Amino acid sequence: MKLYFAPLEGITDGVYRRAHCKMFGGVDKYFAPFISPSAGFRVTHREKRQLLSDRDANYTVVPQLLIGKPDALEEILPRLTDAGFTEINLNLGCPSGTVTAKGKGAGLLREPDALRTLLDALFALPCGLAVSAKTRIGFSDISEWEGLWQILRAYPFSELIVHARTREEYYRGRTHPDALALCKNAPFPVIFNGDLFSPEDVQAIEKAYPELGGVMLGRGLVANPALSRMLRGGEALTISELKRFHDALCDAYAEEMPFKALHGRMCEIMSYVCCCLDSAKKPLKQLRKAQTLADYRTRAEALFAICDLKQQPWFDPLNL
Numbered sequence: 001m002k003l004y005f006a007p008l009e010g011i012t013d014g015v016y017r018r019a020h021c022k023m024f025g026g027v028d029k030y031f032a033p034f035i036s037p038s039a040g041f042r043v044t045h046r047e048k049r050q051l052l053s054d055r056d057a058n059y060t061v062v063p064q065l066l067i068g069k070p071d072a073l074e075e076i077l078p079r080l081t082d083a084g085f086t087e088i089n090l091n092l093g094c095p096s097g098t099v100t101a102k103g104k105g106a107g108l109l110r111e112p113d114a115l116r117t118l119l120d121a122l123f124a125l126p127c128g129l130a131v132s133a134k135t136r137i138g139f140s141d142i143s144e145w146e147g148l149w150q151i152l153r154a155y156p157f158s159e160l161i162v163h164a165r166t167r168e169e170y171y172r173g174r175t176h177p178d179a180l181a182l183c184k185n186a187p188f189p190v191i192f193n194g195d196l197f198s199p200e201d202v203q204a205i206e207k208a209y210p211e212l213g214g215v216m217l218g219r220g221l222v223a224n225p226a227l228s229r230m231l232r233g234g235e236a237l238t239i240s241e242l243k244r245f246h247d248a249l250c251d252a253y254a255e256e257m258p259f260k261a262l263h264g265r266m267c268e269i270m271s272y273v274c275c276c277l278d279s280a281k282k283p284l285k286q287l288r289k290a291q292t293l294a295d296y297r298t299r300a301e302a303l304f305a306i307c308d309l310k311q312q313p314w315f316d317p318l319n320l
């Protein structure tokens, strides 16, 4: 069973992936947050740095494309091949209104013709890249999944990652693992994503759907970065290694970005991590008020001195 780290825009960038792999491991592939080549088919400087930052790393990174039309493909795919990637992932799940309005991400799920046109073009190009996709199970309603599945299963995807919610559901409510029943004799490996926050959650889905090719973990793995290691039979998280991980991230970001950007990035990560800590609400609030890097570090020291790991250090969306 494969274990993948989900793409999380604003969190799982190259710095994060490198630090995570070095300290915790257990992940078969890291999916990079989407890049969205613009009208001039340009990948921005930031996106390029993002993607190439872990080129020499000893783990697998899959870049993700957020596109609605095939125009940019001829330009971008050879560049990704040249950069050494062997797989690309197509984003069919981004729920943001500005994205779906442009017929990208989950927006493609309500436009079967546009989806087919894009997939026809993607698979017709002799780019040598494996093509996977990350999809939701519908735009408005789960009843759309059957039709969508019939479209998707006709293409030679290397893998299909299914986030078992509709676009309308964003990240709310429970996922619909029953959707996997349709994928029983899938022509490619199917990977389940959504609300797998503890080893028990992963074991339950594996047991219910033994034909799954793997699972993809997102917020639960940011909250408890040792979850991947635990799922491979390794040690549980300790508070001292969590602090070391935090400090390593903070040091690496300090080399890459000004304080304001670092502060936003670290507070975002810590909002997930703090789901695993007791009495973390107040110290997290203090962290958000930091004015300088030194100030931030002092407040983070205080947080790790006060807070201990919960008995069950799992992500809980209601604690965010």
Ligand SMILES: Cc1cc2nc3c(=O)[nH]c(=O)nc-3n(C[C@H](O)[C@H](O)[C@H](O)COP(=O)(O)O)c2cc1C
Binding pocket: 006, 007, 008, 009, 010, 011, 032, 033, 034, 064, 091, 093, 094, 134, 163, 193, 194, 195, 196, 216, 217, 218, 219, 220
């Ligand atoms: C902050 C944030 C950023 C995300 N960025 C992306 C992205 O760039 N590409 C993508 O396919 N999904 C993205 N997602 C969705 C996640 O990859 C994942 O599907 C979702 O969080 C559900 O999995 P989880 O319950 O394990 O977190 C994002 C989700 C969040 C919360």
